[in-house]
Amino acid sequence: MSELKFSHVTVHFGTGRRRITAVDDVSLVVPRGSILGLVGESGSGKSTLARAAVGLAPVHAGSITLDGDPVPTRGSYRPLQMVFQDPTASLDPRLTIGAAIAEVAPRGLTRAGRAAEVARLLELVHLEAGQAAAFPGQLSGGQRQRVALARALAGTPKVIIADEITSSLDVSIQGAILNLVRDLVAEIGLTLLFISHNLAVVRYMASRVAVMQGGHLVEEGPTALVMANPAHPYTRQLLAAVPGADKPKGTP
Amino acid sequence: MTRVQKMLGTPLARTAAVLLGLVAVLAVLAPVIWGRRAETVDMTGILAPPSAAHWAGTDGLGRDLLARVLVATRLTLLLTLEATAIGVVAGFLLGAAPFLLGRVLGRAVTWLIGMAVAFPGILLALFFAVIFGTGAASAALALGLASAPAFARLCQTLVAGVLARDFIAAAQIGGVGRFRILFRHILPNIGAPLAVNATAGAGSILLSFAGLSFLGLGVQPPAYDWGRLMMECLQSVYVYPLASLTPGLAVVLAGLAFNLTGETIAHSLGIVTMSGLRGQSRRARAASRPGSRRAGPTGPASVRTSGASDWPVVPADVELTSQDDGAAALLSVRGLRVTFPTESGWVSPVRGVSFDIAPGEAVGLVGESGSGKSLTALAVAQLIEFPGRVAADAVRFAGAELTDGTSHRHLLGTSLAMVFQDPMTSLNPTRRVGAQLAELGRAHGGLNRRAALARAVDRLEAVRIPEPARRARQYPHEFSGGMRQRAMIGLGVMLNPRLIIADEPTTALDVTVQAQVLDLLASIRRRDGVALWLISHDVSVVAAVCDRTLVMYGGRIVEDLPTARLRTAAHPYTRALVAAVPTMTTDVTAPLATIPGRPPGPGELSGCAFAPRCPLADDRCRAEEPAVVSAGAHRVACWHVAEAVR
Ligand SMILES: Nc1ncnc2c1ncn2[C@@H]1O[C@H](COP(=O)(O)OP(=O)(O)O)[C@@H](O)[C@H]1O
Ligand code: SF4
Ligand SMILES: [Mg+2]
Numbered sequence: 001m002s003e004l005k006f007s008h009v010t011v012h013f014g015t016g017r018r019r020i021t022a023v024d025d026v027s028l029v030v031p032r033g034s035i036l037g038l039v040g041e042s043g044s045g046k047s048t049l050a051r052a053a054v055g056l057a058p059v060h061a062g063s064i065t066l067d068g069d070p071v072p073t074r075g076s077y078r079p080l081q082m083v084f085q086d087p088t089a090s091l092d093p094r095l096t097i098g099a100a101i102a103e104v105a106p107r108g109l110t111r112a113g114r115a116a117e118v119a120r121l122l123e124l125v126h127l128e129a130g131q132a133a134a135f136p137g138q139l140s141g142g143q144r145q146r147v148a149l150a151r152a153l154a155g156t157p158k159v160i161i162a163d164e165i166t167s168s169l170d171v172s173i174q175g176a177i178l179n180l181v182r183d184l185v186a187e188i189g190l191t192l193l194f195i196s197h198n199l200a201v202v203r204y205m206a207s208r209v210a211v212m213q214g215g216h217l218v219e220e221g222p223t224a225l226v227m228a229n230p231a232h233p234y235t236r237q238l239l240a241a242v243p244g245a246d247k248p249k250g251t252p
Numbered sequence: 253m254t255r256v257q258k259m260l261g262t263p264l265a266r267t268a269a270v271l272l273g274l275v276a277v278l279a280v281l282a283p284v285i286w287g288r289r290a291e292t293v294d295m296t297g298i299l300a301p302p303s304a305a306h307w308a309g310t311d312g313l314g315r316d317l318l319a320r321v322l323v324a325t326r327l328t329l330l331l332t333l334e335a336t337a338i339g340v341v342a343g344f345l346l347g348a349a350p351f352l353l354g355r356v357l358g359r360a361v362t363w364l365i366g367m368a369v370a371f372p373g374i375l376l377a378l379f380f381a382v383i384f385g386t387g388a389a390s391a392a393l394a395l396g397l398a399s400a401p402a403f404a405r406l407c408q409t410l411v412a413g414v415l416a417r418d419f420i421a422a423a424q425i426g427g428v429g430r431f432r433i434l435f436r437h438i439l440p441n442i443g444a445p446l447a448v449n450a451t452a453g454a455g456s457i458l459l460s461f462a463g464l465s466f467l468g469l470g471v472q473p474p475a476y477d478w479g480r481l482m483m484e485c486l487q488s489v490y491v492y493p494l495a496s497l498t499p500g501l502a503v504v505l506a507g508l509a510f511n512l513t514g515e516t517i518a519h520s521l522g523i524v525t526m527s528g529l530r531g532q533s534r535r536a537r538a539a540s541r542p543g544s545r546r547a548g549p550t551g552p553a554s555v556r557t558s559g560a561s562d563w564p565v566v567p568a569d570v571e572l573t574s575q576d577d578g579a580a581a582l583l584s585v586r587g588l589r590v591t592f593p594t595e596s597g598w599v600s601p602v603r604g605v606s607f608d609i610a611p612g613e614a615v616g617l618v619g620e621s622g623s624g625k626s627l628t629a630l631a632v633a634q635l636i637e638f639p640g641r642v643a644a645d646a647v648r649f650a651g652a653e654l655t656d657g658t659s660h661r662h663l664l665g666t667s668l669a670m671v672f673q674d675p676m677t678s679l680n681p682t683r684r685v686g687a688q689l690a691e692l693g694r695a696h697g698g699l700n701r702r703a704a705l706a707r708a709v710d711r712l713e714a715v716r717i718p719e720p721a722r723r724a725r726q727y728p729h730e731f732s733g734g735m736r737q738r739a740m741i742g743l744g745v746m747l748n749p750r751l752i753i754a755d756e757p758t759t760a761l762d763v764t765v766q767a768q769v770l771d772l773l774a775s776i777r778r779r780d781g782v783a784l785w786l787i788s789h790d791v792s793v794v795a796a797v798c799d800r801t802l803v804m805y806g807g808r809i810v811e812d813l814p815t816a817r818l819r820t821a822a823h824p825y826t827r828a829l830v831a832a833v834p835t836m837t838t839d840v841t842a843p844l845a846t847i848p849g850r851p852p853g854p855g856e857l858s859g860c861a862f863a864p865r866c867p868l869a870d871d872r873c874r875a876e877e878p879a880v881v882s883a884g885a886h887r888v889a890c891w892h893v894a895e896a897v898r
Contacts, residue, residue, distance in 0.1 A: 042733075042762045054425045076427040090418035094440040100419075103436070104426030140850060141621075148422070155426050170620050170789050172851075175832045175844035182843075197762040200792075200834045204844065227836070241767035242836060243796040 001189045002079065002158035004030040004053070004071075008062035011045075011052050022048040024215040025062070030159065035185060035192040037206030037223065039199060039238060045215040046195045050161045053193075054082050066159060076107050081157035085164035087144035091136040097122075097147045098132030104154040121150040125180060142173035146180070153184070159191040166201065178205060199242050203227055211235045265520065268512035275506045279329040282322040290319040301492050309495035311484055320481055321499050328477040328506070331392050331470075332458040338396025339457065340450050343403020348411055348438065352430055362408065368401035376401075377460055381469045388477075391470040395460055399453060406449055410442040445518070452514025455507040462503045478503045581608035582750055582783050583632065587645035590627045590636060599853075602627050603807040609751065614777055614784040616794030616815065618829065619804035620851045625787045628804070629753050633670055634660065650750055665696045669744030673756040675736040678743065679728040685739050686712070686724025692746045707746065715742040715772055734765035738772060745776055752776070755787045770797050791818065792833055800885070803829065806852045806861025812887040822888040825862045860891065868892045 011023040023045045030036040038046050051057040053064050055073025064071050071080050084090035091100055101121055102114045109117060119129035125146040136144055145165060152160055162181065166174040182205065185192050196202050202209055203223055210220040211232065219232040230236045294314030302309045308318040346365055350358030368376070377398035384390030414420065414437070423433050464470035465479025473480070478499045485496035590602035602624040609615050617625050631642045634654060647654040650667050654660050672678055680688055689708035693699040699707060705724070712720035715738040728736055737757060744752050754773060758766040774797050777784045788794050794801055795815050803811040803826045811823040821827050831845035838844070849865035860878050863869040870891075878891045 078427045084418045092419040175846040204834045243792040
């Protein structure tokens with residue numbers, strides 16, 4: 001278990017007059033062994049913050065640390081892993097799922113050790129070990145997202161960032177993936193930064209929630225508290241936008 | 253259609269491929285068959301004109317010219333391939349350099365490539381040929397290097413395309429090394445376009461090689477390729493022009509074969525080509541054609557709706573309650589079926605769908621993806637394309653029977669609007685938004701130019717686009733996702749439609765924007781009395797807007813109920829679907845409800861389609877399609893309605 005900490009993180013894109021600040025002085029702690037939900041509309045900087053943590057976006061000011069040390073973004077061991085929104089895009093169509101997982105597994109395993117690790121991970125995400133030879137195109141969307149999870153776990157991470165991992169899935173599949181992620185977090189003792197624009201999902205998954213708007217962090221606190229007593233007007237607006245929130249007709 | 257059929261779709265593509273095959277066969281066989289003949293010196297018949305014995309005449313040593321041209325195919329082809337390979341490999345390494353070397357060095361390489369591409373290729377080739385000296389090997393190297401910048405530019409574009417995809421980011425985060433990413437992820441994903449472009453490029457290289465040999469810089473005697481033969485034939489060009497043109501003809505034909513094969517395959521597979529990269533503007537113009545097939549309400553009337561007599565056997569249709577014949581409805585659909593041919597026979601993803609939508613009513617259609625929702629909507633709008641087929645007992649819209657075989661384009665164009673998940677499929681990226689709306693007003697609304705544009709601005713305002721007059725002059729890409737979706741709805745309400753069909757209109761949007769778009773649809777409906785048919789995989793979206801909900805599973809409507817009763821739905825599938833959506837009151841201490849198993853494909857059905865996943869399924873469910881029971885406005889197709897409700 002590790003603690004992921006963002007301290008005064010700022011990320012810009014572009015230069016000169018066209019420079020935009022995607023993340024502006026954001027400080028946030030994802031406590032050890034817990035799930036922190038990050039909500040906000042698209043373009044509010046959620047994904048940029050996540051990408052900065054794994055080295056895919058430049059950090060212009062501030063720092064991102066794991067248990068006090070900078071997150072390594074070089075070398076073969078990466079304690080911080082990420083799962084993306086669309087598994088169709090995040091899995092190489094030309095690579096079997098077994099190869100995609102094995103690629104990230106710890107170096108120095110024998111061939112047999114690697115295969116065993118792939119089988120173990122596939123079973124961990126409730127897929128069959130025999131599916132290792134399948135290509136992503138042969139799997140359903142939900143199965144692909146499980147593979148993406150298994151790949152993230154293959155790197156034996158301490159922290160995982162899940163960026164809208166159920167947004168491209170059907171609601172009927174979403175529940176199974178969310179249950180799986182919650183179980184994994186509890187079983188393996190992971191720390192999870194869970195990004196979503198669906199407040200009901202975040203409410204279910206996260207013990208704490210942070211709200212971003214226009215690159216700023218506008219509110220952070222225990223989920224139950226924030227949802228019951230939103231302090232920031234934007235949070236109130238988000239809660240009101242949940243389908244059926246204030247319309248008695250739409251009860252489900 | 254298979255990939256190969258698709259690649260060789262046009263006669264031109266087939267001709268080019270056959271020609272290329274012929275060149276390859278000649279390269280293998282010609283030296284074996286005519287090798288001796290090509291070497292046979294006959295000092296009595298020097299520079300002979302074409303004759304029965306020597307179809308293309310003889311050369312300065314009395315050797316048969318045609319035989320020499322045929323035999324030279326092998327060397328010409330080998331050298332061409334060698335030079336192309338050098339060009340492709342060098343181009344790939346240069347093109348991948350920005351990825352391998354990092355930002356600063358990468359930018360320098362990019363700049364160099366840009367310079368080199370601007371330099372005429374043949375000059376570059378001559379320059380290298382002079383440096384490397386004469387000879388076949390150095391000519392191949394020179395031509396290979398001269399073609400490298402073009403390949404490098406292509407590779408840069410292709411590599412950049414792959415790099416933008418999430419699986420590269422995932423590999424990088426996983427600690428996979430750069431070279432491994434290059435060879436395991438990038439190369440396999442750009443292999444096809446690279447190969448196709450290399451084929452096309454080989455044509456030009458073949459031509460240039462002939463040029464070098466012709467100038468004496470390439471192949472040296474006693475070896476000979478087509479270029480060399482051209483040079484040797486020069487002596488007799490004034491005497492027997494036809495004879496001496498034979499090697500030239502071979503060069504042109506083979507060069508064309510390579511070029512056309514590559515270009516036509518690239519075209520049919522939609523692959524970026526090097527010539528396309530040079531002529532960006534041409535590409536942009538091609539894109540400006542009204543590209544989308546699902547082009548809004550006035551789509552092609554390519555639908556064939558016919559009687560059910562010649563149809564594959566489909567299960568009996570769900571009956572509606574008898575007292576309601578749908579006469580009062582705005583849209584009344586009975587026994588709608590959509591069928592497609594597949595490799596394993598006909599499949600029917602929509603298998604007998606019946607429902608009504610009253611004027612001004614808002615009806616939702618929910619179901620998992622693949623359940624047939626979109627096809628049902630497209631079939632109603634007469635937008636199913638060949639080879640798909642639509643059959644129905646009745647599809648009545650605004651008083652007209654759409655299945656009577658006549659064209660209803662005008663009615664559909666004016667009274668039915670469709671809004672899709674991705675507005676870019678319906679908005680033309682190269683035309684101003686206002687002009688696109690106005691065009692519809694002129695084509696179907698009978699408005700003049702000014703009136704149409706005024707109406708367009710008014711409609712943009714109606715869909716709550718701020719500063720509508722200014723926005724009307726902008727292009728779709730200048731709009732945000734939510735605003736584009738609103739513009740698309742504006743397009744829909746340009747002509748006072750009576751029904752708006754919205755297929756997953758908010759799936760790509762985030763909550764706040766989703767709420768705005770749903771609210772907009774609801775308010776248009778209230779204000780103008782337009783009926784709304786909202787399709788979504790998310791029950792909560794439908795519940796937010798609709799009075800009544802249709803639940804679709806395995807190509808049929810399994811429940812039709814007032815939205816307010818979703819919580820107490822009768823069909824086990826509906827109940828599972830509702831339970832699977834977490835809400836703001838879900839118990840966070842218990843696992844979320846899930847629907848085990850997966851939805852059926854359109855082919856694999858007997859009995860109740862939900863039986864493999866249903867907790868209540870018994871033998872009867874698995875054998876017999878459930879009958880429909882109805883209570884007032886509530887219809888359910890399930891054998892165990894009573895138990896399910898309990
Ligand atoms: N052109 C086609 N040829 C063959 N099958 C098709 C075609 N288009 C759709 N299908 C099949 O029809 C079924 C229903 O598709 P669709 O209406 O798009 O579902 P939904 O909108 O509910 O997600 C799917 O199984 C899909 O694979
Ligand atoms: S008919 Fe049987 S299998 Fe189908 S939904 Fe009803 S109970 Fe389940
Ligand atoms: Mg659909």
